Amino acid sequence: MVVTERSERLQSEGLSTAPLKAVRHARGALAWLENVFLLIAVVCILGLCVVIASSVLLRTFASSGIPDEVVIVGEMMIGALVLPLAFVAADRGFIAVEIFTQLLGPKVQQLLNVLTVIVGLIAVTPITYAAFISVVDAFESGAYFFGLLELPKWPGHTLFFLGYFLFFIRLIDLAIHDCLEALGVIKRKQPKAADEVER
Numbered sequence: 001m002v003v004t005e006r007s008e009r010l011q012s013e014g015l016s017t018a019p020l021k022a023v024r025h026a027r028g029a030l031a032w033l034e035n036v037f038l039l040i041a042v043v044c045i046l047g048l049c050v051v052i053a054s055s056v057l058l059r060t061f062a063s064s065g066i067p068d069e070v071v072i073v074g075e076m077m078i079g080a081l082v083l084p085l086a087f088v089a090a091d092r093g094f095i096a097v098e099i100f101t102q103l104l105g106p107k108v109q110q111l112l113n114v115l116t117v118i119v120g121l122i123a124v125t126p127i128t129y130a131a132f133i134s135v136v137d138a139f140e141s142g143a144y145f146f147g148l149l150e151l152p153k154w155p156g157h158t159l160f161f162l163g164y165f166l167f168f169i170r171l172i173d174l175a176i177h178d179c180l181e182a183l184g185v186i187k188r189k190q191p192k193a194a195d196e197v198e199r
Contacts, residue, residue: 030166030173034090037083037166044079051076068147075156082163086170089120110182117175121168128168131161 051073055066066072088094092113101112137143138154145151180186 027173027177030086030170031090033166034087034170037163038087041080041083044076044083048073048076048080068145068149068151071145071147071149071151075151075159078156079159079163082160082167085163085167089167089170089174107182110178114175114178114182117171117178121171121175124164124168124171128161128164131157131164135161 051066051069055069059065101109104112135154135157138152138157143153145153177186
């Protein structure tokens with residue numbers, strides 16, 4: 001498991017009452033699952049490198065290529081791009097323009113965080129639902145790509161759905177957390193300064 005400052009921060013936020021302990025454990029499990037998805041995405045990227053490099057070498061030196069390489073690369077790209085979405089959301093690592101928001105107070109920034117997550121949920125919900133319908137259809141129909149290997153479509157559809165489903169769950173988690181934080185129910189622990197860590 002990849003232990004990052006992000007996952008440690010997510011597990012350490014909040015008060016130490018029994019319900020909030022359960023929430024912290026659930027958030028820790030979610031962070032662990034995000035790390036697993038991130039590692040699968042890394043494997044997909046490494047697989048992409050191997051397939052593309054092998055294809056180039058085979059075309060250069062053997063006048064042949066990997067069968068259905070376009071399909072294989074496309075399916076691996078789904079894993080590489082979609083599986084890390086929840087990890088990035090938890091880290092709040094999406095591209096954001098902060099020219100004006102940094103001038104606003106912390107309370108307004110908390111409300112903007114809530115608004116951001118709610119808009120994200122509105123956008124992600126139909127995509128997640130469509131991905132679920134697509135997975136069910138791929139399994140029921142037994143659809144496959146036309147080509148020499150006749151690769152099935154369900155692995156790519158499943159990766160896409162799982163990535164967006166975990167992303168959806170993380171956005172719900174962030175929406176609840178940000179609302180509680182904006183209302184003052186929970187407080188985020190501030191990161192320790194460098195001189196405090198040394199002591």
